[in-house]
Amino acid sequence: MSTVRFATNGNATNGGTNGVAKEAKGNGNGNGIDITNGGKLNNANPPKVYIGSPHKDFNPSSNDSLDGNHCTYELVQSVAQFLLDRVSIRPKIGIICGSGMDGTTGCLADALTNSTSFPYETIPYFPTPTVPGHMGRLVFGYLGDVPVMCMQGRFHYYEGYPLWKCAMPVRVMKLVGVTHLLASNAAGGLNDNYNVGDIMIIKDHINLLGFAGNNPLMGPNDERFGPRFPAINRAYDAPVRRMAKQVASEMGINDITHEGVYSVVGGPSFETIAEIRMLAALGVDAVGMSTVHEVITARHCGITSFAFSLITNKSVTDYESYEEPNHEEVIDMGKQREPVLKEFITRLVKKIEADRLSSK
Ligand SMILES: O=P(O)(O)O[C@@H]1C[C@H](O)[C@@H](CO)O1
Numbered sequence: 482m483s484t485v486r487f488a489t490n491g492n493a494t495n496g497g498t499n500g501v502a503k504e505a506k507g508n509g510n511g512n513g514i515d516i517t518n519g520g521k522l523n524n525a526n527p528p529k530v531y532i533g534s535p536h537k538d539f540n541p542s543s544n545d546s547l548d549g550n551h552c553t554y555e556l557v558q559s560v561a562q563f564l565l566d567r568v569s570i571r572p573k574i575g576i577i578c579g580s581g582m583d584g585t586t587g588c589l590a591d592a593l594t595n596s597t598s599f600p601y602e603t604i605p606y607f608p609t610p611t612v613p614g615h616m617g618r619l620v621f622g623y624l625g626d627v628p629v630m631c632m633q634g635r636f637h638y639y640e641g642y643p644l645w646k647c648a649m650p651v652r653v654m655k656l657v658g659v660t661h662l663l664a665s666n667a668a669g670g671l672n673d674n675y676n677v678g679d680i681m682i683i684k685d686h687i688n689l690l691g692f693a694g695n696n697p698l699m700g701p702n703d704e705r706f707g708p709r710f711p712a713i714n715r716a717y718d719a720p721v722r723r724m725a726k727q728v729a730s731e732m733g734i735n736d737i738t739h740e741g742v743y744s745v746v747g748g749p750s751f752e753t754i755a756e757i758r759m760l761a762a763l764g765v766d767a768v769g770m771s772t773v774h775e776v777i778t779a780r781h782c783g784i785t786s787f788a789f790s791l792i793t794n795k796s797v798t799d800y801e802s803y804e805e806p807n808h809e810e811v812i813d814m815g816k817q818r819e820p821v822l823k824e825f826i827t828r829l830v831k832k833i834e835a836d837r838l839s840s841k
Contacts, residue, residue: 530554530703531552532551532553532700532702532703533551552606557653560607561656564599571657572621572628572630572658572659573658573837574662574663574833574834575632575654575659576624576665577775578632579772580612580793580815581816583616583633588616589819590618590620596622596623597622599620600618601618606649608647610636610640611640612637615634618634619632619633625827627831627833630654630657635647638747638748639747644697645774645778648775651779651782652706655779661721662776662779664776664786664789665790665822665826666743666772666788667790667791667814668681668790668792668793669767669768669796670766671757671761671796671798675766675767675792676737676795679737679792680729680792680825681738682722682738682739683743683787683788685716685717685743686716686743690774696774698778713777716777716786717787721785721833724829724836725789725825726740728829732825734821734825742765742767743788744763744765744767744769745771746769757796787829791814794810
């Protein structure tokens with residue numbers, strides 16, 4: 482595996498030859514309006530849409546930057562171009578590894594061959610993960626002969642990033658050419674039939690953060706990514722879910738594989754007993770702190786999405802219980818299940834690729 486260390490975050494040192502430094506400079510006044518033209522709109526240089534900027538007048542005076550509260554299509558494009566300039570493979574499948582599956586050793590990303598790896602801090606404008614167990618590398622390579630790009634570590638709302646920024650790498654995937662997203666996560670199991678170590682294929686979600694008025698698509702919308710009001714009722718692709726169930730049968734792990742509803746909470750505190758009981762009453766089978774913002778962002782820009790949870794702990798529903806969930810058990814369970822999950826994902830990736838090529 483080769484590791485690329487070209488530039489520190491936001492400071493591309495390539496002199497603009499790959500479009501990164503050039504794009505990052507914007508037009509000098511930061512709003513896409515040609516001030517040499519009496520402030521009139523210049524059609525060749527339409528105003529930029531500052532995605533994820535619910536603040537002020539959507540007209541930041543500084544250069545485009547992910548440090549502040551805004552981001553543009555052009556900026557995401559420049560990040561994608563930065564990567565495309567440095568790798569030769571063109572993956573159609575993007576993978577996001579959840580807690581415990583993205584550690585330093587034995588993780589899925591290590592299974593990639595002919596790989597090139599970018600620590601997040603070397604990718605312009607990329608956030609950096611702060612959670613133990615989330616390594617923080619973007620790895621391009623082949624998984625069972627299929628080209629993929631793999632996020633070894635993701636971003637959570639509780640780390641302090643707005644949701645659009647947590648999900649920004651999904652938009653980078655889109656502009657790199659990805660058509661299918663596979664996301665994994667660690668989750669607490671609410672369904673009585675689930676055991677620790679089981680896999681839950683996500684068939685739907687309840688976006689509790691969205692109920693509270695927080696969504697990765699909030700703020701101005703750039704139609705080049707997708708529509709203002711995207712449908713999300715078919716977010717978890719049925720054919721890919723069928724393929725995943727087929728994989729589970731082939732691997733002989735049907736008894737530990739389920740299909741269910743995932744709900745996202747903001748974290749980082751785990752849930753109270755009353756909250757778990759409420760979620761169970763709502764029909765939630767597993768609860769976690771990620772994935773939903775990524776899938777919404779992926780569906781918005783037309784990426785076919787699949788996600789699954791590894792049940793790393795059973796949610797506590799009993800006031801008499803002395804059990805407490807903790808992050809260490811989450812990571813331990815991820816490590817224990819690593820070989821099974823690696824096989825599961827590798828086989829699924831092969832099926833998706835075969836299906837993609839046959840339906841061309
Ligand atoms: O990134 P995921 O959703 O796998 O991580 C879960 C949620 C928290 O980040 C952490 C709690 O232990 O695991």
